[in-house]
Amino acid sequence: MSARGKFISLEGGEGAGKSTLLAGLREHMEQQGITLVQTREPGGTPIGEALRAVLLDPAQHGMAAETELLLMFASRAQLVREVIEPALAAGRWVLCDRFADASYAYQGAGRGQPSERIAQLERWACMGVTPDLTLLLDLPVATGRARAAGRGDADRIEVEADAFFERVRACYRARAVAEPQRFQLIDASQSPAEVLRAAMRAVGDLLAAERA
Numbered sequence: 499m500s501a502r503g504k505f506i507s508l509e510g511g512e513g514a515g516k517s518t519l520l521a522g523l524r525e526h527m528e529q530q531g532i533t534l535v536q537t538r539e540p541g542g543t544p545i546g547e548a549l550r551a552v553l554l555d556p557a558q559h560g561m562a563a564e565t566e567l568l569l570m571f572a573s574r575a576q577l578v579r580e581v582i583e584p585a586l587a588a589g590r591w592v593l594c595d596r597f598a599d600a601s602y603a604y605q606g607a608g609r610g611q612p613s614e615r616i617a618q619l620e621r622w623a624c625m626g627v628t629p630d631l632t633l634l635l636d637l638p639v640a641t642g643r644a645r646a647a648g649r650g651d652a653d654r655i656e657v658e659a660d661a662f663f664e665r666v667r668a669c670y671r672a673r674a675v676a677e678p679q680r681f682q683l684i685d686a687s688q689s690p691a692e693v694l695r696a697a698m699r700a701v702g703d704l705l706a707a708e709r710a
C-alpha cells in the first residue's frame with residue numbers, strides 16, 4: 499500500500515501570484531516524480547464550481563456574510579470528500595489554491611464572522627484534513643490590487659475596500675505566526691522566479707521529511 503500523500507495549500511491576497519506560482523511549482527514537483535492533483539477553492543468539483551459562480555457573481559451583492567461562509571464550506575466539504583481525501587489516501591500529493599485559512603481571513607477577519615464558528619464548520623466539513631504545508635504569498639494590499647487591476651472586471655469579493663483586504667492580510671500573517679510548522683511565509687513582492695525558488699525550498703523540506 500502506498501504512503502498517504504501530502505497536502506499543500508497556497509494562500510494570499512488578491513494578485514499575490516498564486517496562479518503564477520502554481521504553474522511553476524506543479525512542473526517542479528512532477529520533475530521530482532510526485533504524482534499530483536491540482537485543485538482550487540471555492541470550486542474544484544462540479545458542485546463547487548457551481549457554488550463558486552454564485553459566490554463570485556457581482557450580481558449577488560445582497561449575499562449575507564453567513565450565506566457566504568456556509569457556501570465556502572459547502573464547496574470545501576464536497577472537495578474534501580470527492581477529491582482531496584481520496585487523492586491523499588491513494589498516495590497522491592494535492593496542491594490546492596486556497597483552503598480553510600481563506601475562510602478565517604476573508605469571512606472571519608474580512609466579514610466579521612466569529613472564528614469559533616469557522617472552527618466548528620472546519621471540524622465538521624473537513625474530516626480532519628488539514629494542509630501539511632501552507633505557502634502564504636504575502637505582499638502589500640496596494641501592490642496586489644494593482645496587479646489584479648490589469649485583469650478586467652472585479653468579482654463580488656474583489657470590489658471590497660482596501661480596509662477589508664488589510665484585515666485579510668493581517669489575519670493570514672497572524673495565522674502564519676501561530677502555526678510556524680505548517681506555514682511558509684513568502685515575500686510575494688519578489689520576482690516570480692524568486693517566489694518559485696522559496697516555494698521549492700519549502701516543498702523540498704517536506705519531501706525530504708517524507709523520504710527520511
Ligand code: Z5A
Pocket residue numbers: 510511512513514515516517518519539540570595596597598599600601602604605645646648655656686687688689690691693
Ligand atoms: N475566498 C473566500 O473569501 N473564502 C474562502 O474560503 C475561499 C476563497 C477559499 C476567489 O479566489 C475569491 O474567493 C478570493 C478569495 C475568496 N477573492 N478575492 N479577492 P481566487 O484565489 O480564485 O482569486 P484571487 O485571490 O482573486 O486570486 P488572483 O487575484 O487571481 O491572484 P493570484 O492567482 O494570486 O495572482 P496571479 O493571477 O498569479 O497574478 C496576478 C497578476 O500579477 C498577473 O498579471 C501576474 O502575471 C502578476 N504576477 C504574479 N506574480 C508576480 C510577481 N512575483 N511579480 C510581479 N507580478 C506578478
